[in-house]
Amino acid sequence: MKKKRKIHKDKNGREFIKQSYFVGGKQKFHRVYLIDGIPEEEFYEQNASDIDHLMNGDYWLISYEKENSDSIEDSEKQKDRSPDNRNDELPF
Numbered sequence: 001m002k003k004k005r006k007i008h009k010d011k012n013g014r015e016f017i018k019q020s021y022f023v024g025g026k027q028k029f030h031r032v033y034l035i036d037g038i039p040e041e042e043f044y045e046q047n048a049s050d051i052d053h054l055m056n057g058d059y060w061l062i063s064y065e066k067e068n069s070d071s072i073e074d075s076e077k078q079k080d081r082s083p084d085n086r087n088d089e090l091p092f
Contacts, residue, residue, distance in 0.1 A: 007034065 005017045016031040017039075035043040044052075045061060053061045
């Protein structure tokens with residue numbers, strides 16, 4: 001069972017948890033600041049929009065979805081190919 005980490009406060013009142021790491025055989029601590037009880041990096045990934053990711057250079061977090069305009073163009077092409085919608089006029 002995981003032990004719940006203690007939440008500390010700095011002199012400005014911001015909440016953080018201590019994360020330990022080793023450098024040259026000595027233990028050091030890194031402050032991981034919290035926003036609404038969630039580490040700030042996870043909070044940013046969950047709540048930032050694609051524009052925020054773009055402005056901060058986090059291109060791997062941008063969701064690349066096919067735009068609706070592409071699907072509309074495909075459906076229009078299919079309608080033009082159907083025999084019911086033939087035009088007697090030449091296409092050129």
